[in-house]
Amino acid sequence: MTQEDLANRVRVTRQTIIAIEKNRYMPSLRLAFRIARVFDQPIEEVFFYEE
């Protein structure tokens, strides 16, 4: 799946996906759940939070 495909499926811009991948932007819970749903995975499998 390309960044563009993912962006289209979760209704955000490709720049947002790139920013999330590079750890420059922390997505909202809603977007995080949407992305996890696209990959059919629980949210904690896709996102990790470190203090």
Added chain:
Amino acid sequence: MVETDMKSFRRTKILIGSIISTMVAVALTTGNIYLAIVGILIGTLFMALVKYRSKEVLVDERADEISGRAARITYTIVTVFLGLISLFMIYAGRLTSEVYLESLGTVFCYTVCLIVAIYSMSYKYLDRKYSGDNQE
């Protein structure tokens, strides 16, 4: 296809911005205020139409966050800068008995008050809207 849509949207945005700027510049040069108003109105309308017809996601939560931060920085800079300038103008106007300078300072001062009032009202409205208190 999506990239092309985004690129054409950006090109259209730049084109509309250039047309509006040209029209306002011509209006200022010729002293025709109606031309400036018509130019801005048509440009805004056309831009809204392009946004409405575009199927591409143009604004998302990241863009919202960025514009919020940019707006806050702009608000801080403009209010502080304009406030100081207005104080200086009022003070200098009183010292030199320049009525125009003092008047301009007063206008700037009221503009700062208006900006602060609008900011406070919109902040309060949005704070209430997203606090969840109104849902109980």
